[in-house]
Amino acid sequence: MQYHLNGFKPGNYQVPDEARKPYPEPPIVDLPNEVDVLIIGTGPAGLTMARQLSEFPDIKTCIVDMAPGPLLFGRADGISCRTMEIMEAFNSSEMVVKETYQLKQNTFWEPDEANPENIKLTHKIADARAGLSEFVHGIVNQARLHELLLDGMERSVTHLLPHYSRQLVEMNIDESLTQDLDAYPITATFKRADEAGEGKTETVKARYIVGADGARSNVRRSMDIPLEGDSANKAWGVMDILLNTDFPDIRVKSFIQSKDHGAVMTIPREGGYLCRFYVEMDLLGKDKRVKDVKLTEQDLIAKAQKIFHPYTLDVKEVAWWSIYEVGQRLAERFDNRPVGSSDDIIPRAFVAGDACHTHSPKGGWGLNTSLPDTFNLGWKMAAVLQGKSHPKLLSTYSTERRKVAQQLIDADRELSRLVATRPTAGDSSQQSTVDTAKIEAFMKRQSGFVSGTSIEYFPSYICTNQENQHLAKGFHIGQRIHSAEATRVADGRSQHLGHLVKADGRWRIFLFGDAQDPREPSSAAYQFVDFLANDESSPVQKYTPKGADVDSVIDTYAVFQQQDLSMHDLHDFLWPAKGKYGLRDYEKVFRAEPSNDIYDLREIDRSAGCIVIVRPDQHIASILPVTAHEELKQFFDVFMIEQK
Amino acid sequence: MQYHLNGFKPGNYQVPDEARKPYPEPPIVDLPNEVDVLIIGTGPAGLTMARQLSEFPDIKTCIVDMAPGPLLFGRADGISCRTMEIMEAFNSSEMVVKETYQLKQNTFWEPDEANPENIKLTHKIADARAGLSEFVHGIVNQARLHELLLDGMERSVTHLLPHYSRQLVEMNIDESLTQDLDAYPITATFKRADEAGEGKTETVKARYIVGADGARSNVRRSMDIPLEGDSANKAWGVMDILLNTDFPDIRVKSFIQSKDHGAVMTIPREGGYLCRFYVEMDLLGKDKRVKDVKLTEQDLIAKAQKIFHPYTLDVKEVAWWSIYEVGQRLAERFDNRPVGSSDDIIPRAFVAGDACHTHSPKGGWGLNTSLPDTFNLGWKMAAVLQGKSHPKLLSTYSTERRKVAQQLIDADRELSRLVATRPTAGDSSQQSTVDTAKIEAFMKRQSGFVSGTSIEYFPSYICTNQENQHLAKGFHIGQRIHSAEATRVADGRSQHLGHLVKADGRWRIFLFGDAQDPREPSSAAYQFVDFLANDESSPVQKYTPKGADVDSVIDTYAVFQQQDLSMHDLHDFLWPAKGKYGLRDYEKVFRAEPSNDIYDLREIDRSAGCIVIVRPDQHIASILPVTAHEELKQFFDVFMIEQK
Ligand SMILES: Cc1cc2nc3c(=O)[nH]c(=O)nc-3n(C[C@H](O)[C@H](O)[C@H](O)COP(=O)(O)OP(=O)(O)OC[C@H]3O[C@@H](n4cnc5c(N)ncnc54)[C@H](O)[C@@H]3O)c2cc1C
Ligand SMILES: Cc1cc2nc3c(=O)[nH]c(=O)nc-3n(C[C@H](O)[C@H](O)[C@H](O)COP(=O)(O)OP(=O)(O)OC[C@H]3O[C@@H](n4cnc5c(N)ncnc54)[C@H](O)[C@@H]3O)c2cc1C
Structure with a gap:
């Protein structure tokens, strides 16, 4: 999929460049009262x-x-x-x-020791985020x-x-x-x-x-x-450009540090031609703001050209540009x-x-x-x-997300110091060059944060039971469920379990079966399912409105180690009757894939199994032993309202 | 993705059931003259x-x-x-x-020897098509x-x-x-x-x-x-239904053969609930046609219910049904x-x-x-x-496709005989049961034909040079190019090469490099690229309209074994300047992936390399040695028109 060869065109990329049009301006409709x-x-x-x-x-x-x-x-x-x-x-x-352009690699460029006015590749590495998500x-x-x-x-x-x-x-x-x-x-x-x-x-x-x-x-x-925080007076320019260059890594995300002119970060963009440049601009005077300086896109280009020496940048089109001040608030x-x-x-x-x-x-x-x-x-x-x-x-929104924002601000302070030659006008620890090795180390250390995959809501009444983390070490309580595949028993299809957690407001319970055969009514897995299905105090019974589908509030899935299961041998809560016809839903049960075993990948206790409770936003709320009927009730009873 | 729980609804499946509407009837616009x-x-x-x-x-x-x-x-x-x-x-x-429902397995059911009025699972197998395509x-x-x-x-x-x-x-x-x-x-x-x-x-x-x-x-x-051919007087019924059943393999494609009532083939459908049934109906009398028999969907259901004994079919909705006669013409x-x-x-x-x-x-x-x-x-x-x-x-259409149709008719005759207890009224070789093992063997033998992946246009002037097949045994001349992945040199992205062959009317030349370093001007690969780029008689030069992008008629890609390439070290025809700005296209060069090596997967000669010419419809037109400049010219000269 290539686009923008003859100029940047916004809109739906499934429409070819020649035919693509931006959305027409929507009609004005009265606001509701x-x-x-x-x-x-x-x-x-x-x-x-x-x-x-x-x-x-x-x-x-x-x-x-x-x-x-x-x-x-x-x-x-x-x-x-x-x-x-x-x-x-x-x-x-x-x-x-x-x-999207897929970010797979980073390169780091620094002044060439032999000719410091030139930049030189120091190293090219795989992007640190590889493997953190599907x-x-x-x-x-x-x-x-x-x-x-x-x-x-x-x-x-x-x-x-x-x-x-x-x-x-x-x-x-x-x-x-x-x-x-x-x-x-x-x-x-x-x-x-x-x-x-x-x-x-x-x-x-x-x-x-x-x-x-x-x-x-x-x-x-x-x-x-x-x-809270400061509006620092350090300006950066950003531009989306179409260009020709002899810089060899133009299609790789690059951190470029020149000897005397500051730094540039380049990010290749969708469609094969477009590229984003972040250009470090000169320091602003003590009380100056960006709007006072009157920089233009030509200043950005000129600055970038100096930093890239000896490579040339022949900018053909600036699709968009902006100048902003770095500040963490x-x-x-x-x-x-x-x-x-x-x-x-x-x-x-x-x-x-x-x-x-x-x-x-x-x-x-x-x-x-x-x-x-x-x-x-x-x-x-x-x-x-x-x-x-x-x-x-509703109060948990502020607690959970403000903590994340605080981490973000801290990380950004650190990164801003690393990628700028002179972090802020007020900063006394002025450095004249960027240490790209430090950027690399930062990106590696912070990869889970940078990718968003290790963001953690923890602890609160909707992220509990940390004492059971050992039952599935690869499912971090508080973090989003790290998806892995399993095979659907009914039809042999391989399914990313994380993709079952759609943004439909439902809670999910994933039962990972223990070593015992779940067809045996005495097994912990069978007992657990039977509790959910038939115990008056089970959260499924209590919190599902009468008449609604049995999975409409809490949606239960089971994953088993046994390879020879057939749906009809299992508890019928696992293939529940739904809808106006009472049709059976056959998409609730999975088995581990021998060559790609979710028990191994997510370090699930094979002998004990476990219950993983997943919030509607895909974060893991709790992990419980398969026998913990009481704890399961307690978990939901804290904040759910009984339905009639 | 589940749909149709509360009844079949046609339309865009990206719209939820409750909101999905079929297309509105389009307005009538005058036909052009x-x-x-x-x-x-x-x-x-x-x-x-x-x-x-x-x-x-x-x-x-x-x-x-x-x-x-x-x-x-x-x-x-x-x-x-x-x-x-x-x-x-x-x-x-x-x-x-x-x-789509992904077809991964088949089951075969036959009369239970102990209780022949009952059906019984004989075996469940992986679908024979697995692995023929990505x-x-x-x-x-x-x-x-x-x-x-x-x-x-x-x-x-x-x-x-x-x-x-x-x-x-x-x-x-x-x-x-x-x-x-x-x-x-x-x-x-x-x-x-x-x-x-x-x-x-x-x-x-x-x-x-x-x-x-x-x-x-x-x-x-x-x-x-x-x-040519016959309109046989054997009727089959087909219906798309929502049902409940205790038949355990309802979500797997199944061939079901009863002792006395004929056969059914079931195909699970998209969305998790819908299912298609093909039901073998009774023989028609000698001069009878289906329209004379006045069968209804209730007859289909009744017939299927008999065949499924001892399992029950509780049909809740028939979304669509039809009855047709088998005939190969x-x-x-x-x-x-x-x-x-x-x-x-x-x-x-x-x-x-x-x-x-x-x-x-x-x-x-x-x-x-x-x-x-x-x-x-x-x-x-x-x-x-x-x-x-x-x-x-234009004449090649009839030659190429009629041969495929003939193969199809032959295959269908064979399959129809296998899946029906009484193939046609006129057929003397009446069998009372279907041999599901034979169906399985047929599906295995014909898997390439059934999946469409082994359809072959062969030989003609647009499918030539079979003598070079040994240079890449996994790319069958005449068949569609069997895609495999390689890593894009410019950005490290993994790309299915077959997906580069979009339906845009362009021919593709894939150069698979030989053992020599393609950066060396003396290498066969470099020489080949230089011939394409600069020789007056090269098809790229001859058949591309003056002023058009260099890849607008013949689009060239290179795949190399060398792992340390950089785009700018290669012949600049491989990163050509295009469009009104002369922007460089960095998406033409790939390297084999060590852990998933296209040279191994497609049996490409590592020491000699090869040229694979791919038609706009993805079929392989020719394979040539990397040195065969003359043959390449000849290939295109047969049917291409020189451009001004
Ligand atoms: C000019 C600019 C450049 C940026 N460049 C980058 C970049 O280079 N890289 C990067 O990672 N991020 C960049 N960002 C940041 C990124 O776009 C934001 O972090 C992100 O969009 C934040 O999303 P948001 O929904 O919180 O707010 P926004 O995306 O800012 O959306 C706020 C919306 O509210 C509307 N609005 C504001 N006030 C009112 C009002 N009183 N009444 C009605 N509507 C109102 C605005 O019109 C706007 O559409 C940039 C942002 C801006 C504004
Ligand atoms: C009722 C029916 C049931 C089928 N059931 C199955 C099945 O169960 N399984 C299966 O694999 N395949 C089935 N098929 C076959 C499958 O649908 C066809 O093989 C496939 O659609 C063929 O595609 P086509 O484009 O050649 O023709 P069609 O899909 O038949 O399209 C032909 C189109 O031409 C239009 N048309 C015809 N005459 C004229 C005219 N004079 N003027 C203007 N327009 C005209 C028709 O309205 C129709 O839209 C069925 C086909 C039909 C008709």
């Missing part, structure tokens, strides 16, 4: 929230942006392994995988990712479409209503941002609001949430509850994404942290709105 | 022809069907490995792979495949859409014009098939016509092409030239798909032979219309 959830911003955070909620026909969602239509150019372009996994959960990974870190225009989320929303049961050209100008929370679940404590006022709408305002009442409105978040400001809290509030106080307003954490773009963390923010919040809000879970669940 | 190519029929054959031609903005194509809109239900459902590969060539394999044989509603082809047409540069509700009533060929390339010898008259259009007729003139109008082809009849010729015509006579009218070959559906060959018919014809017609190739190329 009252909604369950109001989302401000159609960046990755806002769209992920909307995409998640679009799955639920009983939730009324509205998503709004001041822009006239979807993003077309620039911004982030790194799609981490974890973001790929989340796109898979939204049933949309195929095009991301297909269209997906590869990919690079693609952020706008394309937006488009896939928008497609998913439109195709969903709710056919959700954003409202554009609406700027949030005021947001109020009626504090007297925040603890009343049925109330609409949020009032948001919008100004039309298009010419035709000049002077028009609209007001929306909402039960909940999510401020995914970027670094200058109005929602955050309305909640008086202070930002973190919101004091991610919801409207004052610091130190009890978990039982229900938050009604949230900030997510750049609205609550900003940092340099070089680690590729902006999009890849913003999107999981709302992937964390989305299912919780749905569960509360649908009356499945206690509202206190 | 004059076109280059007129296609009758929007089945797999017609759509593949249209999809192929939609790639070329300089070709005016019109595709017409008498139905009011796209197909929604039933018909074929097996997607062979080769059909998957063709969908990949059309850049549309992902959804087919994702949505794709797996899949099962999905034929309509969904149509939809993916239609999507591709609509997204193409020509935005091609079919015209529905038009029945071809007359087709004339003006014989005095057929040898004049610029003339429009075809006149087709259509009657509107919708109520609003009653009485309206339209006339279209065309340079070429393709009759992809199914078994009762009007185009075939207008050309007076006789059908083949058109005498596939174009308008009389039998025995010289290859130099230009054919102007063609038949493809069911219009020229019909047979029983049990091998799943209908769709899977019809679609490759026009995949063979499409690129040839484009090359002739674009003035790239001599019109005699």
